[in-house]
Amino acid sequence: MPTPTSTTAIPRTTRTLRSSPRTVSQQVAALEKQAGTALLERAGRGVRPTAAGLLLTEHAALISAAVAQAETALADLRAGRTGRLSVRYFATAGSTLVAPALARLRAEHPGIRIDLELTDPEDPFDEVVRGRADLALVVQVQGRAGHGFRTVRLLDDPYAAVLPLGHPLAGKEIVDLNELSGEQRVGSEPPGPCLEPVIESCAAAGFSPDFVIQSEDYATAQGFVAAGLGVGLMPRLGLRNRHPGVVVRPVRNPEPVRVISAAARETTLEQPVLRCLLDALREAAATAGPSDRSEAA
Structure with a gap:
């Protein structure tokens, strides 16, 4: 007599699995052991499923x-057709870098939802570290990324001297940084990576800046300068909207520069949609660049 698993009751299963009757018998036995009950019963020369077998x-x-649905969803996610991307940025990078980059991303990956949040320049990297963001625009500090993270340099953003109309240095095309040593200063940077290039460059020029008034908003800081309360050093991206009461001059010897980068976890860089966003950010940074370094009032 043929064995139950060699009867006509399960030849389709055997062909589907491309396994021998003996292998199928072993698989059924293992499944019955795991289920704790019989899944097949004899029926004449063949077998039929038990109630437990039918339920299973x-x-x-x-x-x-x-x-099958999960596999389709994963394929869509890998291809960048669906999914969610969490992005953190700081204000001066918003209109210049983030906006055009997201416009390109939406055009190429319309099914992706973007979770976009504005943060302080010193905070976005921590959002990536804690897994709350896939990518963040950061002001880069040497050695900040660490193992498992990558920073992609996008843009060098130089600081310029912001002077009130009629200031003695306003007539110069370029200002040597040490010429600001005796000036009272309007601060526009909070403590952290945006202030460090200013402090370090002033120290290299032989002085420490005398902050007499502080504003962490570039528009307000320009207003203070225009009112004659002091001079400022502000990054070019923060000077896109110019106050009519100030003039802006390039600075040298040395020139303070903040480095704007994109930070992400190494594992997320495998996602096509994230690579697309990085490419779009590079393109936006190349287009932005610093404005004319010899501009007049």
Whole structure:
């Protein structure tokens, strides 16, 4: 007499699995052991499923459909057709870098949802470290990234002297940094990576800046300068909207520069949509660049 698994009751299963009857018997036995009950019973020369077998078959169909849906969803995610991307940025990078980059990303990956949040320049990297953001625009500090993270340099953003109309240095095309040593200063940077290039450059020029008034908003800081309360050193991206009461001059010997980068975890860089965003940010940075370094009032 042929064995139950060699009868006509399961040849389709055997062909589907491309396994021998003996292998199928072993698989059924293992499944019955795991289920704790018989799944097949003899019926004449063949076998038929028990009530438990029928129940398991119904659930297997549901599981198979769910697996197929999951595979489709994963394929869409890998291809960048669906998904969510969490991005953090700081104000002066918003209109210049983030806006055009996201416009390109939306055009190429319309199914991606963007979680966009404005933060302080010193905070975005921590959002990436804690897994709250996939990518962040940061003002880069040497050695900040660490293992498992990558920073992609986008733009060098030089600081310029912001002077009130009629200031003695306003007539110069370029200002040597040490010429500001005796000036009272309007601060526009909070403590952190945006202030460090200013402090370090002033120290290299032989003085420490005398901050007499502080504003962490570039528009307000320009207003203070225009009112004659002091002079400022502000990054070019922060001077896109110019106050009519100030003049802006390039600075040298040395020129303070902040480095704007994109930070992400190494693992997320495998996502096509994130690579697309990085490419778009590079393109926006190349287009932005510093404004005319010899501009007049």
